[in-house]
Amino acid sequence: MHNFNIYSRREFLGRSFKTSMAVALATLTDIPFVMKRALAEGSIGLNGKKILFIWLRGANDGLNSVIPIEDSEYANIRSTIGIQKDPIATDNTRPDYDPAYYSTPGPCFDPTLYTDPTFTPRTSNDDTYVYNRAIKLGNGFAAMHPSLKFLAPLYNVGDLALLHRVAYPKQSRSHFDSQHYWENGNPNNNLSKDGIFYRAIIESGLANTSPLTGISIQSALPLILRGSEAAMTNLTSPTRYDLLGIPSGTGDNKAFNSIVGANYYPFAGKRNRQLLDLQYENMTNTLRIFSNLDFSETGNTFRDDSVTDQDQAWFDANGSQGYYLFPTTNAKNGGWQRPSGGGQNVNRYVVPTNQYGFFGNLKAAAMILNKTDAIIAGTEFGGFDTHQNQGAATGTHANLQRTIGWSMYALRKYFQRYADKATWENTIVITLSEFGRTAVQNGDQGTDHAEAGVMFVAGGAVQGYGAGNTYGVFGCSTSEPYPWNPGPRTTNVTTCGTMFAASPNTVAGYLRRSIDYRSVLGEIIRDHLGATQAQLNRIIPGYANAGECLLSGGKSSVDGVDIRGEIGIL
């Protein structure tokens, strides 16, 4: 069932008046700025296009997500945590030995179909992550972590863009500052307290009129959806968003009505009162919408429509349906529960068991996008701050990659199979992470804070491999604009390997950026969500400054680094 958000002009005006009282600034003749914008331009929120974002908190080690496998230094600097090449490329005693395996262009090797590069078919008997070598991406240079194997099907149909060397000028290596900048879209400005997506929704004109525009499902509303003029929604737990669950008897109706009524009591202006008023109002307005969505475990019936991971036995034993898309229990985690007396096999999990909470939140985010008029929804998971013992093909970081890979696989299937108000063609899934990690592993078999990292972008409209672009990986090749220079760390900036030259003036041991995260988000906000360029210039202030080169690329006026500008993935 669709849940159409109700917004009436009358309610909107009444609320805007109250807001003006609360801030003690506006006069009656002021038209709230949100209304001015609403009358102006763009089609954000009106064209059915949606964004689902996943925050990878703690800084994902991008060099082990999308691996520069043909950069000979990679194996040297990651002696114990590096992902190894497939023996087909290294073992010259094999009859099928092919040293050019990774450097030969072609499609991505798909470990959901085969167990090795000679195309031995997967079967129901294989462990989920039995393939443990770097997955060839087919651009002649890059490879993928084996735990990201569920991205392979997306890559090969052109629905995935893997963006490497993503950062921003004068990179902060503080988690908190850098997360702040990724979210407010204003690098090195901590006073800017509005989020990028918040500003996009303000530009839509729907803020404060539609009860549900931007939403997160996590412990607290993230900055990216936060701002002072309108309330976005956060669900702490999707199954507890229910004031009707107040365990009391007879006083309920009176209390509830009073809470609603209290939205309209005038009080003297104080700091935070506007925030509180907006969020109270948002709470009462969204209660009804969510009461019609089933976020419960019994409602988690979403399944793959094909033989997942070539697990024919599971498919046959489960009513000709594939794995559950949102693993929230052991029984719903891949093929753990084997059919017809096959017992239970932990090697058939698709995600680690400690991610069930995340998948519950991800499911809620997907359902909200699909069943309501919400434009942007997102959630997060942490644990990426892998300073020690991060592991290689298995281990801590590998488990995090499994969660990323399966999330995107599952979301594609969900929006394809269960499309209601959101189709896969109209939905873009992106990941955010505050920075990459040091190229050289540290003494604790981990990596420390560094600069450029990786962004994952998926969606039916994404133009990846064979779909508008030759490859689905960007920024990790020796033969593209601003190429990746393989090679060791030197003291000469011009000859130093890309992995060690963070800026034009220093050899710092950090991966140098070639893509600004704002260009990626900008392209999506304009070409997908439907912002005009003028709106985008307000949503991401750097776009208005030609010297920052966010649109067309060039030498950034901020720090002199050459960047690509927008990539052209849409």
Next chain:
Amino acid sequence: MKQLVALTVFAALTVPLSNTTCASEPPAPTIDGIVVSGAQKNLRVTPAPGAETYSFYSATNASGPFSLNTNFVLMPYVTGYSTNYTTNGAVTLTNLAYEWRNTNFTANSGFFRMSATHVSSNTTAGATVLNRLAYGPTPDELELYGNNPQAYIDQQLNFQGIPDTLNGYAVEITNAIPSDPTTNWTLVQITGRLNTTNLYIYMTAPGGVFIDDIQLTDTNGGPNLLANGDFESGSVSPGVLSGGMTASYVTNGLAHSGSYCLRVQTAVAGSTSGNNLRIPIYTNSVTYSNNSPIRLSFWYLPGPNSQKLTMRNGTGTSLIGSAGGIPPTPGWVYAQTTGRASTTSAIYIYLSGAGTAYVDDMMLVAGTNAGVGINLLQNGDFEAPLSGTWSNATDFTNSTISTTVAHSGNSSLQVSATAGGAGANDAIIQAVSPALANNGTYTVSYWYAPVTPGVTLTVRLSGSGLTSTPDRDIAGLNRRLENRFAVIGDYRAWFCWNAVNSPRQLLEVLSQFWENHFVTQYSKSRDYLDNIGYDSTMAGILATDWERREMTRWRNAMLNPNCTFYDLLKISAESPSMIVYLDSVGSRGDGTRVANENYARELLELFCNGVDNGYDQNDIILMSRAWTGWSVELVDAENIDNPFAPASVTYYPNTNSTSKGNTIGVWTFNFKPGNHGTNRGPIFAGKTVPARFGPPWAGQSYQLNIPPRATGSTNGIQDGYDVINHLANLPFTQEYISVKLCRLFVHDDFPNPTTIADHPEYAFYDYTNPDRSPEAELVHQCMLAWENSTPKGNIRAVLSTIFNSDLFRSHTAHAQKVKTPLEFVASAVRALKSTGTNDAPTAFTDGFSFATPLGRMGGMNLFDRGDPDGYPETAPGWISAGTLVERIRFVQSFLNAGTGDDAGNHTCDPVGLLRKKLPSGSWTDANAIANYFVSLLYPAEGAANLTLYRNAAVNFLNTADNGTTASAFSSQSAGTQDTRVRGMVAMLMTFQRFQEQ
């Protein structure tokens, strides 16, 4: 019709009072607009903070004269309709806003003014003080200090002078059964894998112990592979004594069996390579080989050094035995509880999980006086066998009478559980005979000796009308924490209980502040210990102890009026949980190793300077080497404060000690010289304090040169102390810590300072700018207080500066902050907490009840923050629709005593409170009750501003449960009145304004 013109006139008439300064007047009310409809004139106004009354004046000419116009009344007008969902389905609600309305102003044109009278400046400051220095006011504190904030400030700034009787407990160390050294021989028996070379016996430290009857056999107790293991030959032969162990000898007269035993004594710590007794393994006649399963047993006489004894088969770790020390004399805890009996007269004794405890001298008497009267229990002193009086059910069938432990007499009840009990059918049970009077009042009392960590005792009568849980009250929690017996839930309960109940409120607020500033993560510590080899329960207990120990040190430091920031920083740096949390624990700088940067970075960014405030990446890299070698180690308890102590090799007796999980010692800060790197250049090289700081700081060099120290030397520890000693009083640190304290006590809008000149915060904190904001000026004053205090960095000097500032005492601070989840739940309980009739509290929490709601209100899991920036102090991190739902659910559960776990184990009695505070004539007066609770929950908001809340409260009391039918409160039954008062208070506490502090 001619348009009316509105004039706004500011007329703030504050009542002058002594004692308190309130320099800045609150913003005055303003008329924002006029809506005219014939003779009806509607003024839409912006309220003034703290307004007690509003007055309106009108004139027909702009030049006046203006005369008081009393015809304006506050009236609602409709702004729209919204549909909302209630238990009865969708209902359409009318959305109203309010305006001041005059219905008979007939003149063609009019000019209006308004003015307000305000609550006194003392009232404003009083509300702020009780909301910031405390976890919100209690009704009693509001009466005492609501108009006298200075008294509360003075009292709390000297909190060491406030008696704290809450956490006290008494333990009686006694064992009624005298111990006899000649009969006290203790058996050690372990299994492992055979090594066919030798058995080595040595002491890990100088000392001595008696041992006898050493047997090395197969696991069924076959032939002894040691010759003369009973020493009955009168010598150690064929064993050989070496080195310091040659002082040992075989003696007669104190044997466990036969005539002889071995008296081990040595002045030198031994090992398998020397200073030991080496006994060859005799395998000729049996078919044992390496790695056969094997059992080692021996007897020893417990003594002060006996836990240093080690027996080791071969040089590997396949079989290691150790002895224990003198068994501790049981610490007996006295417990008593009064309650009511039910129809089933049974008493239950049970534990919360598998483990052991002792109980003795239990009495159940009628009435409320423990131990006075006839003991209604049979065999309550446990001097007779259990059979016939007590029965052991389900998980307690191993329970027995102990004849080695007793509080009095010769025996006690040894409670042995294989799993947690539940009462009926799963406990130690006595059917009390003759039967107790149903609903009669009884008191149980007993002595209790806990044994198993993390396991708690319950004694209760059937029906739970009388329940005694001596481990879960505040004294019991404190006792178990100090004994390192507590899990994280116990510690959270202790902390939350104190937040609500401690009279040292500022200490509690600051405890949370510093804990959150120097944040560490319980679960990271637990996982670290879990990986070492502890089971998850023990790892949790040890990790809890780390959190408690750093907190205990901070609290003790703060009790000293001269406490400095350096004192607190040092405690944090030395805390094992910090060393693990930010990865110093395994960081190495020796040789070419790259030190882990994590702690150095956060030390600068989060704990001292503030982000980008006086340092750069290079400083982090250089500083990271100073922290290499700062690690943790298990040491003997007496070495807890010695960072150079050797690893403990003291194990629980009777265990195969190859596992860390069998160790007895204490995990603490330990310096590992071998990991320490000394090669570094000057930190902050060539840097000087930027111009914005002004005198006395601007231009000063703050380069830090750490002198060269010998590689591998314990002197390397000093590198770390050099760093924190230098950082602790840098102007950047003074500034950043002052900013954080101002955010805690004043309001949210103190941005982070920076030394990056093109960031806007640089100009905000330019102390050379004569027009700087009041916020920047307060930070500056805090820094000067810090700089000029003796000793430098005195925290109370900084706090005093804040508490005495105009900014803090004026409306600029009052109600400008939103409560964090902890502040919200603690203030909710405190708001109604007084003492009602029969000394019963009018609001109560057991402390445990906060954990679940705190998690739901935004993931505020105390002591377990994942990110090193700590939990947010400012509102946006906590306030969203989802978290507000949880806050509302908590309050509704708390007040309505409903089912479910939204509020956990709380009770409250608002009617009991109003009966204590109001004269009896007001007990059924809806207006008086509404007035009381509105003034209690919103102090200093101003009566005029609270008119609508007060009206809503009165309406609630006078309305039936359907929400519409009028139903006079005064004519309701006592039960209905109680329900309505609960609902009304819950409603007031769910409003936005109660989120503020």
